[in-house]
Amino acid sequence: xxxxxxxxxxxxxxxxxxxxxxxxxxxxxxxxxxxxxxxxxxxxxxxxxxxxxxxxxxxxxxxxxxxxxxxxxxxxxxxxxxxxxxxxxxxxxxxxxxxxxxxxxxxxxxxxxxxxxxxxxxxxxxxxxxxxxxxxxxxxxxxxxxxxxxxxxxxxxxxxxxxxxxxxxxxxxxxxxxxxxxxxxxxxxxxxxxxxxxxxxxxxxxxxxxxxxxxxxxxxxxxxxxxxxxxxxxxxxxxxxxxxxxxxxxxxxxxxxxxxxxxxxxxxxxxxxxxxxxxxxxxxxxxxxxxxxxxxxxxxxxxxxxxxxxxxxxxxxxxxxxxxxxxxxxxx
Amino acid sequence: xxxxxxxxxxxxxxxxxxxxxxxxxxxxxxxxxxxxxxxxxxxxxxxxxxxxxxxxxxxxxxxxxxxxxxxxxxxxxxxxxxxxxxxxxxxxxxxxxxxxxxxxxxxxxxxxxxxxxxxxxxxxxxxxxxxxxxxxxxxxxxxxxxxxxxxxxxxxxxxxxxxxxxxxxxxxxxxxxxxxxxxxxxxxxxxxxxxxxxxxxxxxxxxxxxxxxxxxxxxxxxxxxxxxxxxxxxxxxxxxxxxxxxxxxxxxxxxxxxxxxxxxxxxxxxxxxxxxxxxxxxxxxxxxxxxxxxxxxxxxxxxxxxxxxxxxxxxxxxxxxxxxxxxxxxxxxxxxxxxxxxxxxxxxxxxxxxxxxxxxxxxxxxxxxxxxxxxxxxxxxxxxxxxxxxxxxxxxxxxxxxxxxxxxxxxxxxxxxxxxxxxxxxxxx
Ligand SMILES: Nc1ncnc2c1ncn2[C@@H]1O[C@H](COP(=O)(O)OP(=O)(O)OP(=O)(O)O)[C@@H](O)[C@H]1O
Ligand SMILES: [Mg+2]
Numbered sequence: 001x002x003x004x005x006x007x008x009x010x011x012x013x014x015x016x017x018x019x020x021x022x023x024x025x026x027x028x029x030x031x032x033x034x035x036x037x038x039x040x041x042x043x044x045x046x047x048x049x050x051x052x053x054x055x056x057x058x059x060x061x062x063x064x065x066x067x068x069x070x071x072x073x074x075x076x077x078x079x080x081x082x083x084x085x086x087x088x089x090x091x092x093x094x095x096x097x098x099x100x101x102x103x104x105x106x107x108x109x110x111x112x113x114x115x116x117x118x119x120x121x122x123x124x125x126x127x128x129x130x131x132x133x134x135x136x137x138x139x140x141x142x143x144x145x146x147x148x149x150x151x152x153x154x155x156x157x158x159x160x161x162x163x164x165x166x167x168x169x170x171x172x173x174x175x176x177x178x179x180x181x182x183x184x185x186x187x188x189x190x191x192x193x194x195x196x197x198x199x200x201x202x203x204x205x206x207x208x209x210x211x212x213x214x215x216x217x218x219x220x221x222x223x224x225x226x227x228x229x230x231x232x233x234x235x236x237x238x239x240x241x242x243x244x245x246x247x248x249x250x251x252x253x254x255x256x257x258x259x260x261x262x263x264x265x266x267x268x269x270x271x272x273x274x275x276x277x278x279x280x281x282x283x284x285x286x287x288x289x290x291x292x293x294x295x296x297x298x299x300x301x302x303x304x305x306x307x308x309x310x311x312x313x314x315x316x317x318x319x320x321x322x323x324x325x326x327x328x329x330x331x332x
Numbered sequence: 333x334x335x336x337x338x339x340x341x342x343x344x345x346x347x348x349x350x351x352x353x354x355x356x357x358x359x360x361x362x363x364x365x366x367x368x369x370x371x372x373x374x375x376x377x378x379x380x381x382x383x384x385x386x387x388x389x390x391x392x393x394x395x396x397x398x399x400x401x402x403x404x405x406x407x408x409x410x411x412x413x414x415x416x417x418x419x420x421x422x423x424x425x426x427x428x429x430x431x432x433x434x435x436x437x438x439x440x441x442x443x444x445x446x447x448x449x450x451x452x453x454x455x456x457x458x459x460x461x462x463x464x465x466x467x468x469x470x471x472x473x474x475x476x477x478x479x480x481x482x483x484x485x486x487x488x489x490x491x492x493x494x495x496x497x498x499x500x501x502x503x504x505x506x507x508x509x510x511x512x513x514x515x516x517x518x519x520x521x522x523x524x525x526x527x528x529x530x531x532x533x534x535x536x537x538x539x540x541x542x543x544x545x546x547x548x549x550x551x552x553x554x555x556x557x558x559x560x561x562x563x564x565x566x567x568x569x570x571x572x573x574x575x576x577x578x579x580x581x582x583x584x585x586x587x588x589x590x591x592x593x594x595x596x597x598x599x600x601x602x603x604x605x606x607x608x609x610x611x612x613x614x615x616x617x618x619x620x621x622x623x624x625x626x627x628x629x630x631x632x633x634x635x636x637x638x639x640x641x642x643x644x645x646x647x648x649x650x651x652x653x654x655x656x657x658x659x660x661x662x663x664x665x666x667x668x669x670x671x672x673x674x675x676x677x678x679x680x681x682x683x684x685x686x687x688x689x690x691x692x693x694x695x696x697x698x699x700x701x702x703x704x705x706x707x708x709x710x711x712x713x714x715x716x717x718x719x720x721x722x723x724x725x726x727x728x729x730x731x732x733x734x735x736x737x738x739x740x741x742x743x744x745x746x747x748x749x750x751x752x753x754x755x756x757x758x759x760x761x
Pocket of ligand 1: 019020021027028029047048049050051052053054055056094171204
């Protein structure tokens, strides 16, 4: 099978990874994943911290051997034909992986040589990449003098050097300001539109997956729990809206949660979510028609003595799908 | 192959953009060796980091009716009434022997750093015979272990100092007698007096005109003087090369930490190529360091000596070969240290401990007078084998084959083990 004859550029079958902790206990980071990434699409792997996104990328880029299963890139087995498979792909790792004391240009040229580029062709390609990541004017400065956003862009640039058919981008927007994030998202879209690249993009941010992807896979605890186009996925959520009430108390009793479900028309269920970071508490009510249920919901909350500080109505999105499937928030 | 060179070149580029590293690689060993060389230059004035250099003195001097210079000389080293405050007595552990053969054998066996052998005619050759007759010359034999040369060098400079004074007083005495005789109305001939006196005065200021000579002999019966810069410099250069090798090899752990190693491994590059590239980079770094230090020591020596000398000896090919094998051994050692360390910090600690050990027993910090001081464990030290070979080359000898073989074997085996350990780790996760 070759890349041109198959619609899927990446085929992942039964892929799994069990790490061993220092004390010997096994950690099942990825469990039995089946996934196809189609030629020319932007595929997002959406999942919370520790879901197994980076582990998956590491396995299908040939960095770590899988403990089970196999992946083919353009028909080449990543385990048995790693050199051929690696030539087809570019990787943008989650961590900045650059030589801090070398300049942006020296970094790009060095990694370019690792992809067997040289001479004028290499110089020209580095110029092109510097154009794409918009760092031409700082190309001769040491990477250690760059801002976080600029380093991220160089990090992306290295992944583009070999004009790959396929690029993996592992949370490329982590820890940077909105302006740089916008730039990076635009670059990702450009890669598909202009350079016809296939993109595997991982993120824990619903908005990014929603904006970029043709298809999305939702990953949690090492398993793909949902996969499809955004329309298909929304279909699975149903017509449910979410009423999100921020409340000023540590918890809501199960009795009260059940009352929302039984006493208000169109409410399927209600859950209480505590954000572990800022300990804010949210009461989330799933309702067939959110706006219609809102007055009743607030009245009932008052009745039950729950102090509501703010209210929000959300249409169905990937977040609600994740919540529906796992009972937990993806969190952003 | 091309990629190995590319990775090595990248490593060199990174190294030479790190000012602290350059300081440790070049400035530190140069400064330390130069300072020590300057201190050793002043040894005869009593400034010495050494203590209790074991020497044997064989005084065969039969003396004259009035005086025995041999005895005077011996008593300077072995006083009738010991004085623990005396600097010279702290510096040397002198013992009087009667048999010169036994004394030389003691040096051969490593019991003494030096044997000083005073010939039977020492005094008579130096004695005043009569007006106008120049004083004879005499020589003392210094038999030294050339593998422990610093002690020997110190004893030599002390001996020189004592003999200069002996000669000066002897000549002054002769001149005095000459003057007395010349003043005597009985003897009118005064012409030779001024010659003798002039020579005498000159001798006290110009060692080469000294009427008493020291014959330096080593175990191989070759006369030789030791340049302290070569002695200390060779050991210091290798000692610091161990750090460079260790740092260079550990750089792969650094690359693991900042994820560039992962990036390399995601490129279509074989893991062994990556490892060989890293090791080649380290190898070149150490080699360049040793060569540049060697050149720098020559320049320092030129400044100190006032003239240019080929202090590393006349055999550039052998010199390159030894430099190459020192590099191989150091880099191999570094790769084992790095391959067995969890992180760059641990590699640095382990590497430092090993380098200190090798430097200590190998003579980078001080040299004891004898071979037996470390009971042979110095043979575990790259500093020992390397500096010993360099010192031999510096003194014009060429029997360094054993040294080259030992270091090459050590380096090759260490390289292989390091490579194997690393490769296994890369495949693990
Ligand atoms: N080398 C390792 N040894 C042991 N456990 C590991 C190792 N690497 C990852 N894990 C564990 O595997 C799980 C998945 O980690 P992974 O980095 O793939 O998650 P992720 O989805 O990329 O998360 P994030 O969004 O935080 O990057 C986590 O529980 C993590 O602790
Ligand atoms: Mg990750």
